[in-house]
Structure formats: structure tokens, C-alpha cells
Amino acid sequence: MGSGDAGIDDASRRSRQGGADLYMVTVEPLDLRALCERVATPADGALASFTGIVRDNFEGRPVLQLEYEAYAPMAEKIMREIGSGLRERFAIGAVAIAHRTGTLAVGEASVVIVVSAPHRRAALAACSEAIEEVKCRLPVWKKEFFEDGEGWRANTADASPPADFTTG
Amino acid sequence: MSAPPAPGEAEIAVTVRLFAQAREAAGTAECVVHVPLGSTVQDVLAVLAEEMPALGLHLGRCSFGVNEAYAGRSQALRAGDELAVIPPIGGG
DSSP, X not given: OBHHHHOOOHHHHHHHHHOOOEXXXXXXXXXXXXXXXXXXXXXXXXXXXXXEEOOSEXXXXXXEEEEEEEOXXXXXXXXXXXXXXXXXXXXXXXXXXXXXXXXXXXXXXXXXXXXXXSSHHHHHHHHHHHHHHHHHHOOEEEEEEETTEEEEOOOOGGGOOOSSOOOO | OOOOOOTTTOEEEEEEEEOHHHHHHHTOSEEXXXXXXXXXHHHXXXXXXXXXXXXXXXXXXXXXXXXXXXXXXXXXOXXXXXXXXXXXXXXX
């Protein structure tokens, strides 16, 4: 998505002043457009986003719905740490990370990440790293509901919690 | 802080937050555990496992948080700390 898509309106000009990062755990449906408007600035020519969607199956077994549970205050702190870490490593503008909780139907967004940057490579790389960190660090849990049962589903081994628990 | 009382005399209250399968196994999302002054995360886990055997079965696979930050089992606890039991995560 280029800067032209974000638009240069008063809101984005204002958002540039105070920093437009957003780290949020919410039961409300996630609004990609709102997050894009939040992080976009006139100086940033790139806006990269990732949206995680509730899939209709797990390894072929039909999934009816998902239930997400979060330790919200800690999750939001870690989102903030993730954003700070991205800013140290990439030339980016603002970061928005939002994770939804509660019962989600197939097709609904469970997580949305948006990163703005002057140039595409930093925006894309930072967004990609952000979702990896979200999957291995956020205290969020997912329960899958099948036709014949339910169960908690952990992320795969390559997204395990940090071996080093220090948080500085 | 006041001088630490003699061993065995003083205890601290730690609020334990339980999530996902740990919450289900315990049958509650929150409880308060009293442990001796100077206790660690591991000491609280031992109490939990003894009082709630079904929860105890999960603790080996869990991570832990103290006051909303990841913490190791050897971390010392203070009165009023919040200990989160964090089963394998599945966000994203």
C-alpha cells in the first residue's frame, strides 16, 4: 500500500505530532482501515499490514469458531516492547498492534499489525517481524471449536515463549 | 521496608492469575496464595500443585509472569505480587 492510499488529511498530520503507535487488546472487531489511518503520516511512503484471520479448518478438520483469551495488561505491555524493538532495528514511523479476544467466527480478524515507514523494505520487514514476535511472546490463548469437541491450540514450536525471560 | 521477621513467622500474599487450560483445571481465574517471606515463583507453584492437583499437571508446560512481565521460576516474590500462570500461548 502506498502513501497515496493512506491519504494526507488533518488526522494523519496530527497523528504525526504525538506519535501514533497503538497497542490494544480488545473484544471489538478489528478495523484495519482505522489502524492504517492511525499510523500513516505524510512523511511515510509505505504502510505495511498483516491481518490474521480465523481459518475454517485445522489441518483439514473443520473449525466452527475460535475463542481467544488474553492476559490483556501484560499483552499490551509486550506489544509496546515489540514496537520499541522494531523501532530500534528498522527505520519506521509508527506501529499499531491490535489483538482481539472473545468468540470469533471464521473469516474474522484475530490480529492486525500496521507499520508505517518512509520506504517499503523497512515497513514490510518490521511488519513481518512483528507478527512473529506476537506469536511467540503475547500471553494470548486460542480455543478451537470443532463439530465434535474443543481444545486449546498452542502456536507451533518455532513460536515458543522466550528462553530468556528477562524483560529489562 | 521494615526488617524481615524471623523465618517462619512472616508470610506474603501473592495473587495468582490463571488462564486458558490452567484456569479450567483450577476451576478459577484467580486465587491468593500465602507463602513465607522470601519465597520464589517455584514455591508458589508447589503450593498450587498441592492444593489443586489438576492444575499441577499443567504447570510443567507453563511459563510464568510476575507483575505483567515474564519471570523465571527462581524469581523472588514480594507481598502483593501478581503471578500469572501462562500455558502455551496461541495468539496471532
